[in-house]
Amino acid sequence: MKFTDILTSAISNTFRSKLRTTLTIVAVFIGAFTLTLTSAVGTGVSRYINTQVAAMGATDVIIVSKADDAGAEGPAKYDPAAAKASSSMAGPPGSSMGMLAHSDLDEIAATSGVLHVEPVVLVAPDYIEFADQGKYELALNPNLGITQVDLAGGAQLDNPGNEPQILLPSTYLETLGMGSPDDIVGSTVGIGVTSHAGAQSSIQATVVGVQHETLLSGGSGINQNLTDKIKAIQDTGKPSNAVEGFIVATAYFDEALGTEHAQGIKDSLAAQGYTGQTIQDQLGTFQSVINGIVGVLNAFAVIALIAAGFGIINTLLMSVQERTREIGLMKAMGMGGGKVYALFSLEAIFIGFLGSAIGALAAIGLGSLLSNVLADTVLSDLPGLHIMQFDPGSVALIIAVVMLIAFLAGTLPARRAARQNPIDALRYE
Amino acid sequence: MKILEARGITKSYGHGPSRFDALKGVSLTINEAESLAIVGKSGSGKSTLMHLLALLDTIDGGTLRVGNIDSADIKGKDLNRMRNRDFGFVFQQFFLTPNASVLDNVVLPLVIAGVPPGERKKRGMAALEQLELADKAKNKATDLSGGQKQRAAIARALVNDPKVIFADEPTGNLDTATGAVVEDILFRLNKERGITLIIVTHDRDLASRCDRQFHVRDGLHSTADDLAARA
Ligand SMILES: Nc1ncnc2c1ncn2[C@@H]1O[C@H](COP(=O)(O)OP(=O)(O)OP(=O)(O)O)[C@@H](O)[C@H]1O
Ligand SMILES: [Mg+2]
Numbered sequence: 001m002k003f004t005d006i007l008t009s010a011i012s013n014t015f016r017s018k019l020r021t022t023l024t025i026v027a028v029f030i031g032a033f034t035l036t037l038t039s040a041v042g043t044g045v046s047r048y049i050n051t052q053v054a055a056m057g058a059t060d061v062i063i064v065s066k067a068d069d070a071g072a073e074g075p076a077k078y079d080p081a082a083a084k085a086s087s088s089m090a091g092p093p094g095s096s097m098g099m100l101a102h103s104d105l106d107e108i109a110a111t112s113g114v115l116h117v118e119p120v121v122l123v124a125p126d127y128i129e130f131a132d133q134g135k136y137e138l139a140l141n142p143n144l145g146i147t148q149v150d151l152a153g154g155a156q157l158d159n160p161g162n163e164p165q166i167l168l169p170s171t172y173l174e175t176l177g178m179g180s181p182d183d184i185v186g187s188t189v190g191i192g193v194t195s196h197a198g199a200q201s202s203i204q205a206t207v208v209g210v211q212h213e214t215l216l217s218g219g220s221g222i223n224q225n226l227t228d229k230i231k232a233i234q235d236t237g238k239p240s241n242a243v244e245g246f247i248v249a250t251a252y253f254d255e256a257l258g259t260e261h262a263q264g265i266k267d268s269l270a271a272q273g274y275t276g277q278t279i280q281d282q283l284g285t286f287q288s289v290i291n292g293i294v295g296v297l298n299a300f301a302v303i304a305l306i307a308a309g310f311g312i313i314n315t316l317l318m319s320v321q322e323r324t325r326e327i328g329l330m331k332a333m334g335m336g337g338g339k340v341y342a343l344f345s346l347e348a349i350f351i352g353f354l355g356s357a358i359g360a361l362a363a364i365g366l367g368s369l370l371s372n373v374l375a376d377t378v379l380s381d382l383p384g385l386h387i388m389q390f391d392p393g394s395v396a397l398i399i400a401v402v403m404l405i406a407f408l409a410g411t412l413p414a415r416r417a418a419r420q421n422p423i424d425a426l427r428y429e
Numbered sequence: 430m431k432i433l434e435a436r437g438i439t440k441s442y443g444h445g446p447s448r449f450d451a452l453k454g455v456s457l458t459i460n461e462a463e464s465l466a467i468v469g470k471s472g473s474g475k476s477t478l479m480h481l482l483a484l485l486d487t488i489d490g491g492t493l494r495v496g497n498i499d500s501a502d503i504k505g506k507d508l509n510r511m512r513n514r515d516f517g518f519v520f521q522q523f524f525l526t527p528n529a530s531v532l533d534n535v536v537l538p539l540v541i542a543g544v545p546p547g548e549r550k551k552r553g554m555a556a557l558e559q560l561e562l563a564d565k566a567k568n569k570a571t572d573l574s575g576g577q578k579q580r581a582a583i584a585r586a587l588v589n590d591p592k593v594i595f596a597d598e599p600t601g602n603l604d605t606a607t608g609a610v611v612e613d614i615l616f617r618l619n620k621e622r623g624i625t626l627i628i629v630t631h632d633r634d635l636a637s638r639c640d641r642q643f644h645v646r647d648g649l650h651s652t653a654d655d656l657a658a659r660a
Contacts, residue, residue: 002543009540016528329524332485334513335541336506423486426520 001339010346014354017319021351024308024315028355028402029362031305035398036363038297040388044371045290048385049283052150060255062262062276064108064117064269065248066098099245100274107272113253113265119246123230126192126200128166128220133177138191141219142248149221150384153181154209160224164205166191167221169213171381181210193230197237203229213381251276305402308355309409312348316413320344327417328425337418344414345407352406356399364390431496432593432625433459433482438491440477451477453648454491461592464619464626466636469645475629476597478645482627483516483595484508513542517586517624519615521598523578525570531581532557532566538589556584560614576607583614593625594618600632612638 014021100108100119109117120142127135148156152170166189170181178184190202205226222230253265262278269276320327327340371388379385440452451474459465459482467475480486481493484500493500495511503511517538525534536544536553544552557563560580565573573581579599586594596615600608612635619626628639636642644651 001541002545005540005543325524326526330537330541332483332512332518333538333541334509334511336509339541421486423480426485426524 001335003342006339006342007346010343011350013319013323013343014347014350017322020315020318024311024351025355025358027308027311028305028352028406029359031301031308032356032359032398032402033363034301034304035298035402036360036390036395037367037388038294038301039394039398040363040367040371040390041297042291042294043391043394044385044387044389045294046287047389048382049287049290051384052283059279060252062114062251062253062265062269062278063120063248063282064100064251064274064276066100066104067270067273067275099247100249101245104274105246105249108249108251108269108274111251111265111268111272113257113261113268115252115254117249117251119249121227121231122247123193123222123227123234125230126194128172128176129190129192129202130176130178130187135192136172136175139219141221149209149211152210152212152383154185154207157208157221157223160228162225164203164226164229165208165223166205166226167209167211168207169220170210171213172220173210185209191226191230193233195233195236199236201233203233212383305405309405312351312406312409313412315351316344316348316410317416319347320413320417323417324420324425327420328422331420331422332426340420341414341418344417345410348406348410348414349403352403352409353399355406356402359402360395360399364395430461431458431494432461433457434494435482436492438478438481438488438493440474440481440486440489451648452481455645455648455650456491457482457643457650459625459627462619462623462625463641464616464628464639466639466642467627467629467645468631468636468642469651471631473645474648475645479595479597479627479629483518483593484512513538514589515592517589517591517594519579519582519586519594519596519599521601523575523582523602525573525578525581525585527569527571529570530566531562531568531570531573534570534581535585535588537585542589552588553584556588557581559587560584574607575603576610579603579607579611580614583611583618587618587624591624593627595627597629598631599628600630600635608632608635 105117105119108114122142123140125138125140128138129135149167154167157165157167168176168178168184173179173181173184176189178187184207187207188204189207191205192200192202194200203226205222208223211221251265251269253262255262266276266278330340331337367388367390371386374387375385379387435455435457437454437456438452439450439454441448441450443449455474455478457478467478469475477486481488484495484503488500495503525531526537532550532553535556536549539549539552554563554566557566560583562577562580562584565577565581570578570581579602583594583599586596594615599615600611603611615626615628616638618624626639628635630636
């Protein structure tokens, strides 16, 4: 029997008991559909993150903080020389966050491989004001000082710069009545700051650019020049014996020396009691959370597929039973056991193929639709994020894996059919 | 020219206390182009003997030679080729695949042999033509009458040009008139094409049309003398 004949008869046998085959295909469909969707979410999110990482540049910095002592038992002993948080910013719940004092900065700078260190100064301006549109709260994102952002218009911040600059998120424009990104670039906004003594004053800053809202960085960015100006006002009237501290510092290294070099620096920092993370590491944490969620969803889909595999076993066993006489007749006419095995295996594989191909197609159709709707509504603040992206390679892999599962499920019934004795089959009533 | 030669073949079913000796040592020689009837009471072992001769089952004891070859040496591919090319089968219950067309049923041995589709169709139609069923080629097998079904089964048995046709009660499910038509066809094949015919039957008339009769009683060959003695 030629392969094409085995294949065509396997396919036509599949449709002999339409209802039973359809139900089995539905089971396979559900698993393949889910798996295609979850893998598309994984692909969509990781592609988005990768473009974000690429856009951020800043591949030559390590963000350094005090290693948090969450693992230690009980509170650490009080040390009057240690810096204290001067802002209200707190670490993750349940952990205390140490501050970096000037002595820490010196120590970090002395670490081999670190070119220089800049403390990230946290300032807390009161408001932002544009023309006569009123005053609004201004949230700052300290990371934007060191990264390249995904611009909707204008240019990146000039650091340290010799004039005060601000980079606004696109969501601010409408509220502040600023029009389109291109209109606003170059105009001046007022920023309100309160001194330590309690007096409020205003600083002028130039809008250099507008950034797309992203998953990873909310808030506005300001350059070093503006940071220094705000800090000068905030510190007015501050007692001179207050210990100054920073939550994080930015350590620069030579990016050309490669990732192992960066890892070496991180290790040395860890040995000294600091935590060092590159921008990629920070995004990686985010990505591993997403991967974890996708992994759990995938596990559910795989469980569905295994259940579908038992459906295939059951369907084929019934079909072997029903066709006992036919199998016996074919063997009596000289069909070898191997060919009979191939016939039933192909039937299983074909059921797997139908279920997974239809499932994948439905998932692609529905997923693309859903992804576009979401991108225009809930996720419209994150341009470029298509929550589901279908990679032809992974869709093909899913179909292949489902077909493999179907083949494995088919081995038991196919073996039973192949071993059938023609006489038992011909005597079978 | 001997085509099949059995020497003291035995066959038992089951094990232990439920063991049943269906054949207890049967010897039989079949020559090319002859027609042989295997007759005997129900349960005497006729079908068992036919299945062994057709290499559908393996003998437990004795020897069976097909042409010059010992049946113990016919295995795997050779066995399948022999079942496919040299033997044709016709059964009392027809054994047609119900939902497939008559033509598809008839060409099954050719499909198994790996004959390309064009030639399959040609040879299948030729076989149906001989049995005057060409106009039913496209019908489903279930749509045929009993006599037509058996004619389709005979077309299937001879489509691959076999040397021997084994028929187990080929007229058992047919009325006398239809049965006679089927018998005529089988004997015509035997006379015109020299196909060896081995027919298991209860029907005395059919048995008497064969060149030779082979009586089986309780798993043993019983000679005409035994029968006469009992009569
Ligand atoms: N698979 C089997 N297991 C156990 N016993 C069997 C089996 N096949 C056949 N037999 C027994 O072997 C004996 C011979 O069976 P066989 O089918 O050859 O009889 P037969 O002469 O063809 O009868 P009939 O004319 O009714 O078809 C019977 O007694 C039957 O019960
Ligand atoms: Mg019988």
